[in-house]
Amino acid sequence: MPENEKTTEEILKERYGAKLEEYKKQYAPRRLCVIRVEDKTAILRPVTAVEMGQYSLMIAGENGSLDTACRYLLNALWIDGDNCIRDDEEYFISAMLQIQNVIELKKSSFLRL
16 A cells, blocks of 8 residues: 555544544444445444344345345445435445445354254
8 A cells, every 4th residue: 555545444533533433432342334435435333133134125025126225224324424325326336335245244154953
């Protein structure tokens, strides 16, 4: 990384300052998620089981739509950020590709013995 290029955390601290620390404390011990699209950011709170269920229904339902499910989750979890990530199609499409990372909280496995 070039010396003059800032990390995402540095950018967030500069932009949100004390608000970022308050957001972290509010949802601790769970961690916030940050989606970056170019120079735009979205800060998202941790997902709940209810939201996961709704998201899954939106994808798997009779008229399932990944687009609708991702829009729902992005709006439900939104804390702060650049609204163009939600409103501008090109930014949203890039953010939509990261929604799967938001819902992967812990690795799990299923076994039948």
